[in-house]
Amino acid sequence: MHINTKNTTEHEALLRLWNSAHIQLSDMQHSLLIQQGTKMVSENASFIFLRCKDCAVQLGKMAFKVKGSALFHAGRGQVLNVPAAKYEVELYQASYQAQLAQSAGVALSSLLASGGPLDLTLHILPKQTAFFEQQFRIMQDEYSAKSALSVLKIKSCLYAVAELFFKELNLSSPVQLDSFEQARQYMQQHFREQISIQALAESLGISRSHLYNQFKAAIEQSPKEYLMSLRLKSACTQLIKGEQSLDQIAVNCGLGDKGYLSRVFKRYYNMSPGEYRQMNINKCSGFNLQFKEPSGKDTPLTIENFGRLHSFSSVPKRVVCLDYASAELCLALGAGDALVAVADADEMLADCKPEYGNYLEKISHLFAMSGYRNVPTLADIVAYKPELVIGTSYSFEAVSGVAEAAAFERRGIHIYAMTATCKLESSLEDTYLDIWNLARIFKKEERGKKLINKMQCSAEALKEQTKKISEPVRVFSFAGTIDGKPLSCGQSLENHLIELAGGKNIFSHCRQQLAIFDWETVARENPQVILVHRFSDKTEEQCLSFIMDIPLLRYTDAVRNRRIHAVGLKKIFPAIDNVKTAWYLAYLFHPCAFKNKYITDIKHSCI
Known part of the structure; x- marks a missing residue:
């Protein structure tokens, strides 16, 4: 549920709940995002304070444009999505639980049981930004301390935030809605239906020409072109599956019938839907070359x-x-x-x-x-x-x-x-x-x-060699820092090369290509080998000494045994020497098993 108006019954119900219930902080999160996005969700209601020069924010189904600072009350289970932005984004999320005393009246008990007030999404552009930021910082610091006094300080700050939030809710301006993002999300969710661009613009409170200009400025497509791209992309996906008729696909994509689907498909892709369906797109688990002669000399x-x-x-x-x-x-x-x-x-x-x-x-x-x-x-x-x-x-x-x-x-x-x-x-x-x-x-x-x-022959030879290894070594790949925290690979190509070489990426479980962690987690995983990405502005010695100087890593196996190695950045991105890189990593992980002339020859080229 979302409300834009002030002094509504929902707003008052939430205020009544705060006045009568026992409120307790259930979780506290703090993030400083530099060229990184994030998604956060809390099963409980929460206050979110966000500060940035210019960024987009999505809270549940609502999209906002934030320039400066914003304060939200997020309903239970609402997903906060902050895409990567050009400028630094700092955010705090204080989640809370509400519990009524046994002496509470039936009306209040029913109100809490319904959960309605706790599902509200409210937002303001705070006038007293410094005060709010200070309260959230104190809550973050005290939440980490976990002392008896900390509980009192947190409760004091949380109530102070709530008090001023409800006060400013009647005085401050709401956070600006991002009409472009709202329109784009609506199209993504409803492209299968008939959509009027004019009606969509009116529902957002802007003119059609203004919406057109926003789309052109953001993605260099008109709203109509973007809508068509969504429909055609969906058509391509369904054509590859090969289970439905062209008429069914046309209806599913919002393109009416197969005649119209065929016309627009031919215009955009220079082939018919049937020709696209027949294309030999490799979906095998292993790569097999498909050698086909072109159907004609001028066939694109x-x-x-x-x-x-x-x-x-x-x-x-x-x-x-x-x-x-x-x-x-x-x-x-x-x-x-x-x-x-x-x-x-x-x-x-x-x-x-x-x-x-x-x-x-x-x-x-x-x-x-x-x-x-x-x-x-x-x-x-x-x-x-x-x-x-x-x-x-x-x-x-x-x-x-x-x-x-x-x-x-x-x-x-x-x-x-x-x-x-x-x-x-x-x-x-x-x-x-x-x-x-x-x-x-x-x-x-x-x-x-x-x-x-x-490359395939060399990779197979490496697999045969690593079969003889009883246990993979634990590997931490260091790709740099963001706000002092380490950046490392998750499920990327580098992760595959590490595994091919007989290693185990300590963050292989992370469902991102690159992600931010903390030094405590790295130390707890106790890597046996540390790989350091060598960028163009750093020497190998500078890369290695940086890791050696991290106090928390001092007692890890990798640092104690001096098993820290620099790897050229190009080697772990898609490249013709990916297999050579895997061989070199195998030598770093298992030097006794891979000490041969081939490794000696390629060692220099992978540094």
């Missing part, structure tokens, strides 16, 4: 990548790579003549094979737009007139990357995002798929086959 090649279909009628003659790994892959396939520019993406040219590094050194380089966004601008890329831009999925994001994929496509530029960066539980199979897709795009299939087969 269609590649599915990053949730989009790309049709290539000719080989791209101008290509920009947003990292050295993808540029090196293009060179390995013999497509170096098409490369017009490359961005370093925090990697080092020295991480590439010498012959490739020498070649890349001579072509144009794109520089980062700022220290915060270590990517070039869209304008700088467009200036090279590329037909294809290759990079990680992170490059094709509006907040932390260059721009959304749609921004490139609007300019007639194809994009290719390395598959392992688009999903969880990625593996070498994803790297093989990228090599094969790009080999087909550049018409270098034979080179692609040889490269994949060589």
Whole structure:
């Protein structure tokens, strides 16, 4: 339930409950987000204080735009979602429980039993920001202390927050609703139904032209274009499953009938729904090359990548790579003549094979737009007139990357995002798929086959070796810090390489590619080996000494035994040397079992 008006019966009911019930803090959370998003949920009602320069916030089904600070009362079970933002976001969540005394009247008991007031979502732009922030900080500090006096301090702060919140609820302005995000979410939930853009804009209290401008500014698509993209994406998913007729799919996607579905599908993807259904899209657990001769000389090649279909009628003659790994892959396939520019993406040219590094050194380089966004601008890329831009999925994001994929496509530029960066539980199979897709795009299939087969043979040999290992070593991968806390890999390609090498990532259970943890948790897991990502602005010695100086890690097996190793950043992202990296990791994890000439030869190239 959401209310915008003040002095409503629901608001008063919540206030009555606070006046009569025993209120107790049940949980306290604090997060400082720097270029990171978060999702939080509490089974109890809570107060949420948020401070940021400019960010989007979703609470339950409501989307807000926060500039400065905001204070929310979140109902039970409401999910708070804060996407990654350009600026630092700090938030506190104080969850509470309410309990009535036995002497409470029937009306109040019924009120609490109904739970209605505790399910309210209320919001204000606080006038006394410093006071609220101070109360939440005290609650956070005292909640960690867990002393008898702390309980009293917490209760005092919680009641102080509630008192001023209810007072300002009648005086302060509500938090600004994000009409763009509200409209986008509505379309995502109801695209199967008939949607009037005019009616949607009116329901949000804005004009159709204003909604149009918001969509164009945010994602470079009109509301109508975005709605069609949702419907077609759903159609593609259902076509791949192959279980329903075209008429059924058209109805399920909000496209009426198969005739209209076929027309718009052909217009957007240059093929019919039936042709798309017949496409041989690899869904096997293991990668197997599918060698098919094109049906005709002028038949365009269609590649599915990053949730989009790309049709290539000719080989791209101008290509920009947003990292050295993808540029090196293009060179390995013999497509170096098409490369017009490359961005370093925090990697080092020295991480590439010498012959490739020498070649890349001579072509144009794109520089980062700022220290915060270590990517070039869209304008700088467009200036090279590329037909294809290759990079990680992170490059094709509006907040932390260059721009959304749609921004490139609007300019007639194809994009290719390395598959392992688009999903969880990625593996070498994803790297093989990228090599094969790009080999087909550049018409270098034979080179692609040889490269994949060589990597597969080497990976199989490594698996045979690691079968002899009785127990994997515990590994902590250190990717940097955010607000002093360690960033480490979860279910990413690096996790797969660690496992392939006979290791066990201590955070393999984390359902994210990268996540923030704390040093206490790392110490408790007691890693036997620590891998440190070496960025372009740090020497190997600086990377290793940083870990050695963390007091909490002093007694871990890795630090006591000096088993801390730097690994070039390019090596753990999708690249042609992923298998070599796995061999090198196996040598680091099990030096006695992997002491041979092959390891000696590749050791230097993986540092």
